[in-house]
């Protein structure tokens with residue numbers, strides 16, 4: 001679905017990643033990355049399952065050594081979404097990851113080294129039908145000498161990032177390998193947006209969007225929303241990862257909120273709540289947090305709640321009026337509240353039962 005503020009999406013090739021496609025006419029997909037130790041099977045699988053419940057569609061894990069690479073098959077067998085191996089430097093880890101059955105490999109061919117090594121990775125990926133993401137990050141470009149921090153303008157940075165991505169893509173294409181996704185990330189909006197815009201004008205390779213090392217939940221979400229949002233609103237971008245120093249579940253939720261606000265994806269309910277004021281005698285914040293925790297950790301409930309507008313208001317003075325546009329909701333009194341459906345006051349519900357009542361109502365929604 002496209003919204004009115006959204007330019008026509010850029011035409012890209014389609015790249016299959018397990019059961020999802022990136023680019024072409026596919027919806028913009030949501031990715032995240034585990035922050036567990038990939039060698040720890042239980043912790044990694046538990047985290048991926050929580051991410052799946054929150055709607056994550058593609059998950060990436062770091063592969064720092066052979067022990068981690070050899071764990072990928074077991075992780076893959078225990079999860080339901082495509083698994084991406086994040087490889088730096090060692091081509092043998094990429095080849096092992098493919099052997100373990102991963103659905104995509106993220107490398108930077110420049111880091112892999114000699115042509116023979118890149119060729120071995122490409123050969124393994126091609127035989128297994130596994131795509132490669134070329135990830136170019138501003139801070140670790142090949143053209144930078146160690147410790148170098150050049151005083152380039154954002155445009156100069158962006159041009160160099162694009163050149164590096166195109167050179168790397170050409171290396172793969174010369175080996176007749178075309179299942180490529182590219183990412184161009186910087187830790188600021190200007191370089192990220194410029195690099196992706198320049199690249200989009202030069203290539204049909206799908207783009208994985210993100211602002212790298214975006215920061216804490218609030219700062220990172222704002223930065224990512226602007227950077228990713230600016231690109232998506234120009235029709236640029238095929239898959240998204242919001243990078244936050246946070247539980248990866250919040251990265252998934254933030255990514256969907258960006259896509260939802262641009263009219264590109266549906267995701268969960270529209271939960272509205274008042275900011276509270278001196279009239280409020282119920283704990284609106286606690287109710288909203290409990291509701292979010294319940295809904296965003298239950299895939300079936302999340303799906304059921306899609307498109308529903310649910311209101312939690314702090315008082316009966318303004319609450320019922322402000323909740324009028326909601327499908328249903330509650331407006332507080334003291335220890336209890338008025339239950340409202342489509343603007344009509346239906347019954348009184350004790351405050352301790354609000355969350356359960358909303359959940360019951362979502363489950364019974366058509």
Ligand code: SF4
Pocket residue numbers: 274275276277278279280313314315316317318319322
């Ligand atoms: S709904 Fe009531 S409690 Fe909430 S901000 Fe409005 S007046 Fe205040």
